[in-house]
Amino acid sequence: MSVLIVGSLGLDTIKTPQGRCIDILGGSVSYASISASYFGPVRMVAVAGSDFPGKYIGLFRSRGIDVRGLVLEKGKTFRWEGEYGWDFGDPRTIATHLNVFAAFDPLLPADYRDSRCVFLANIDPVIQEKVLSQIKRPKLVLCDTMNYWIDRKRTELLRLIKKVDIFLLNESEARQLSGQNSVYAAAKSIMKAGAKSLIIKKGEHGAMLFRGRKVFCVPAYLLESIYDPTGAGDTFAGGFIGYLAASPKIDDAAMRRAVVYGNIMATFTVEAFSVNRLAAINRKDIERRYREFRKLVTF
Amino acid sequence: MSVLIVGSLGLDTIKTPQGRCIDILGGSVSYASISASYFGPVRMVAVAGSDFPGKYIGLFRSRGIDVRGLVLEKGKTFRWEGEYGWDFGDPRTIATHLNVFAAFDPLLPADYRDSRCVFLANIDPVIQEKVLSQIKRPKLVLCDTMNYWIDRKRTELLRLIKKVDIFLLNESEARQLSGQNSVYAAAKSIMKAGAKSLIIKKGEHGAMLFRGRKVFCVPAYLLESIYDPTGAGDTFAGGFIGYLAASPKIDDAAMRRAVVYGNIMATFTVEAFSVNRLAAINRKDIERRYREFRKLVTF
Numbered sequence: 001m002s003v004l005i006v007g008s009l010g011l012d013t014i015k016t017p018q019g020r021c022i023d024i025l026g027g028s029v030s031y032a033s034i035s036a037s038y039f040g041p042v043r044m045v046a047v048a049g050s051d052f053p054g055k056y057i058g059l060f061r062s063r064g065i066d067v068r069g070l071v072l073e074k075g076k077t078f079r080w081e082g083e084y085g086w087d088f089g090d091p092r093t094i095a096t097h098l099n100v101f102a103a104f105d106p107l108l109p110a111d112y113r114d115s116r117c118v119f120l121a122n123i124d125p126v127i128q129e130k131v132l133s134q135i136k137r138p139k140l141v142l143c144d145t146m147n148y149w150i151d152r153k154r155t156e157l158l159r160l161i162k163k164v165d166i167f168l169l170n171e172s173e174a175r176q177l178s179g180q181n182s183v184y185a186a187a188k189s190i191m192k193a194g195a196k197s198l199i200i201k202k203g204e205h206g207a208m209l210f211r212g213r214k215v216f217c218v219p220a221y222l223l224e225s226i227y228d229p230t231g232a233g234d235t236f237a238g239g240f241i242g243y244l245a246a247s248p249k250i251d252d253a254a255m256r257r258a259v260v261y262g263n264i265m266a267t268f269t270v271e272a273f274s275v276n277r278l279a280a281i282n283r284k285d286i287e288r289r290y291r292e293f294r295k296l297v298t299f
Numbered sequence: 300m301s302v303l304i305v306g307s308l309g310l311d312t313i314k315t316p317q318g319r320c321i322d323i324l325g326g327s328v329s330y331a332s333i334s335a336s337y338f339g340p341v342r343m344v345a346v347a348g349s350d351f352p353g354k355y356i357g358l359f360r361s362r363g364i365d366v367r368g369l370v371l372e373k374g375k376t377f378r379w380e381g382e383y384g385w386d387f388g389d390p391r392t393i394a395t396h397l398n399v400f401a402a403f404d405p406l407l408p409a410d411y412r413d414s415r416c417v418f419l420a421n422i423d424p425v426i427q428e429k430v431l432s433q434i435k436r437p438k439l440v441l442c443d444t445m446n447y448w449i450d451r452k453r454t455e456l457l458r459l460i461k462k463v464d465i466f467l468l469n470e471s472e473a474r475q476l477s478g479q480n481s482v483y484a485a486a487k488s489i490m491k492a493g494a495k496s497l498i499i500k501k502g503e504h505g506a507m508l509f510r511g512r513k514v515f516c517v518p519a520y521l522l523e524s525i526y527d528p529t530g531a532g533d534t535f536a537g538g539f540i541g542y543l544a545a546s547p548k549i550d551d552a553a554m555r556r557a558v559v560y561g562n563i564m565a566t567f568t569v570e571a572f573s574v575n576r577l578a579a580i581n582r583k584d585i586e587r588r589y590r591e592f593r594k595l596v597t598f
Contacts, residue, residue, distance in 0.1 A: 217518035299555035
């Protein structure tokens, strides 16, 4: 099954303790689409400006990604500039220029509307809902968000949560949305608010999947050196839904494996700036890390 | 095999978002000894003042702990006062009164010297080394420390690391000792400095065991409500070494299970103030959580 991915597309300027890069490929759809493309076909929905480098569109195409949903508008591409500290915690935003992304309100190509698996990456929940309403019979909808929308569009977000299958948050966002300090209590509260399944991303500490009364926890894969954590969460999401879309059965066992694959995919992203490492791997690299990860956690 | 545990014994005044308790039983030996006592015999080495409540000694005895190494000195017992914030991160120390603990330099009872398993809880590394030198043929020595000693007695600590079997640190201490920002790189650097095995405690994010080139990671067990995280690390250590001391074979598989048992024991500690919950459980409660934990992490 094709995975439809909608989100931001941008050019990032990033400084980490390992170096600085200017105007490199960024945005949630870049990371999520390339990540998902290792498991099956991907349809991209995004907007970029007329300054968006053709080589990046070529990169998407080389990964077999359907880019008919990528619209090039007159104007400049979304840009973000950020800096990570020594501990690679939350980055400090130096500048955000929405540019053409400010008016992002996509109309899906007609044949995208039969997509069964959908990843609504972090954008305005009102736009996420409008995209979802264009899909005829979605089977599996994964939805991300961020602190900004929890703050400003809580009502719309809580309405959307009920319409999607799996809701994705990081730890602090889960605390913020629920008002609970323990992650477990936060998850329970968000499930009660209508989420069918919930994934809480914990960055370098792994991830948790809540599904009904079942919980699955994974630590992160161990990496000796981190270059740039940007996009790790979107890479996780892409790997997660990509694996499930290709799975013959979407049950608890498949969901758990999908979390592990998402986790593994994110490790490639943080090993280089932008998608430089993520776009350069093959399925064997992924399977090798999957096997190593199993050894890491087995007792 | 008996486990010998040496460390601090104190009375804590603790404020958490769940309440405040005055002069409750605290100190590393309390948590570690009670935790280890669920797996086999424990010998305690500690000092308290003449004001130390007899009921606590009764509690140790009721858990079968050998308290002949607990010396009651004229003067006051060690006291610590701290406060935890909403997120249960590192507590803010309000007051520390070392009292009789300031001159702690224990001479082991003669028949403690044949102890095979030893936990040197967090005290001055010079004293830890002096205790270790009194043990005839230690088989398994676990050693904890803290940021204070990494700062002030780095040389002594680095000498001690080579003499123990397993060195125990939390994440920020591992970064501090190694000067490395990635936990994995920090662990590698500490192993290179002479640690045979290394455990990095990550609190609510679980723990990691490094042993030669092998690594084992566990997430934390999920708890809905936390009352007081004080003593969680020492409870982990007590459960870890207690399980290994009772194990017929100390190999990689046993070490991994010991990490999981340590992890499980700590969950009981944080569910109440002081050792109130930890001291009130039975082996069945532990095994139940062990089984639940396996379900939590299996894929």
